[in-house]
Amino acid sequence: MEANNNWKAVCALADIPKLGSRVVRRAAGDDIALFRTETDAVFALTDRCPHKGGPLSQGLVVGEAVVCPLHGWAIQFSDGHACAPDEGCTGKHPVKVVDGVVWLSPV
Secondary structure (H helix, E strand, O other), X not given: OOOOOOOEXXXXXXXOOOOEEEEEXXXXXXXXXXXXXXXXXXXXXXXXXXXXXXXXXXXXXXXXXXXXXXXXXXXXXXXXXXXXXXXXXXXXXXEEEEOOEEEEOOO
């Protein structure tokens, strides 16, 4: 598959461990953390917890969320929002998997 609409191939699905993450470094702005769930769903969030800026990529994947390694905040993959009672949000980025390749949209 070739890149279209500015989507960029960033890695193979196999490069992201199940229940783990991989970081996509950006020249400008915060890095992006790619997460892989038990069911091989992939999500992309800004690699910065809304609480104290901790690296979400170093957190634990639990279901459809990541738990920040600094203070235990759970951040939902669906929208980047902290799970109640915590409040805050990190950026969510469009991502897709096609034929085992993970694609990230710069938007």
